[in-house]
Amino acid sequence: MAEILTSAQMRAIEQAAMAAGTVSGLALMERAGTGVVAAILETWPALATPAEPPCAVVLCGPGNNGGDGFVVARLLADRGWRVATYLLGRPERLPPDARATAEAWSAQPGARALPSEALAAEDWTGCRAGVVIDALYGIGFRPPLPAAAAQMLAIAGQIVAAHPEGWRRVAIDIPSGLAADTPPPVIPACDLVVTFHREKPVHPPLRAAGLAVVTADIGL
Numbered sequence: 049m050a051e052i053l054t055s056a057q058m059r060a061i062e063q064a065a066m067a068a069g070t071v072s073g074l075a076l077m078e079r080a081g082t083g084v085v086a087a088i089l090e091t092w093p094a095l096a097t098p099a100e101p102p103c104a105v106v107l108c109g110p111g112n113n114g115g116d117g118f119v120v121a122r123l124l125a126d127r128g129w130r131v132a133t134y135l136l137g138r139p140e141r142l143p144p145d146a147r148a149t150a151e152a153w154s155a156q157p158g159a160r161a162l163p164s165e166a167l168a169a170e171d172w173t174g175c176r177a178g179v180v181i182d183a184l185y186g187i188g189f190r191p192p193l194p195a196a197a198a199q200m201l202a203i204a205g206q207i208v209a210a211h212p213e214g215w216r217r218v219a220i221d222i223p224s225g226l227a228a229d230t231p232p233p234v235i236p237a238c239d240l241v242v243t244f245h246r247e248k249p250v251h252p253p254l255r256a257a258g259l260a261v262v263t264a265d266i267g268l
């Protein structure tokens with residue numbers, strides 16, 4: 049049974065690896081995004097060789113969880129997916145690693161890097177197969193969930209509800225609105241949770257409730 053790490057223990061391991069110079073925060077973020085895409089394609093292999101380009105709606109929050117989301121957006125667009133990111137907050141206020149991945153995504157030809165207010169379910173009804181990526185909050189989250197974030201998740205739910213057979217929901221690290229170190233008070237609608245290095249206390253109860261939880265190796 050792999051050990052469970054608290055968010056503080058996870059941060060300490062990340063900080064120690066970065067302080068030792070064995071890896072940068074940005075490299076960890078790239079590995080995280082790569083692990084999320086690999087988990088998506090392993091979970092739904094049909095998305096790896098789609099008849100038509102799948103869609104991805106990436107909800108990016110104000111921190112490094114959002115930064116992971118921008119890596120996922122870039123990697124899926126590289127695979128020919130129709131991708132849009134929606135940022136909750138201001139780009140200039142992102143932490144350095146997330147700002148770097150946001151800029152790398154925005155620099156992609158045709159990248160749709162939008163503010164959260166632009167998110168509209170009707171923009172996505174024409175896409176039969178897709179993934180909503182929850183990159184709003186990860187281990188840095190402290191309840192309660194801001195209303196603007198809850199609204200984004202509600203709109204994402206409308207997109208999935210319009211095509212229940214074709215759209216999936218993926219949470220990066222933790223379904224947003226849940227704290228990392230305590231059992232979840234509710235089980236969110238989510239088809240896949242991809243966490244990093246080791247599970248946190250929130251993850252075993254999510255799996256026990258039937259959610260798919262994958263732990264991606266980010267080389268720590």
Ligand SMILES: NC(=O)C1=CN([C@@H]2O[C@H](COP(=O)(O)OP(=O)(O)OC[C@H]3O[C@@H](n4cnc5c(N)ncnc54)[C@H](O)[C@@H]3O)[C@@H](O)[C@H]2O)[C@H](O)CC1
Pocket residue numbers: 062072073074076077080109110111112113114116143145184185186187188189190191192193194220221222244
């Ligand atoms: N290089 C790295 O550190 C890596 C991190 N990974 C990913 O980063 C997140 C953790 O990122 P962090 O910036 O610490 O926090 P979050 O993105 O989870 O949260 C963003 C930000 O939101 C603020 N906040 C927290 N709670 C609330 C609230 N209730 N209302 C409003 N705002 C809130 C708080 O200031 C946070 O800073 C981790 O989960 C990974 O996804 C990489 O995976 C590996 C490298």
Ligand SMILES: [K+]
Pocket residue numbers: 113182183184185186219220221222223224
């Ligand atoms: K998340």
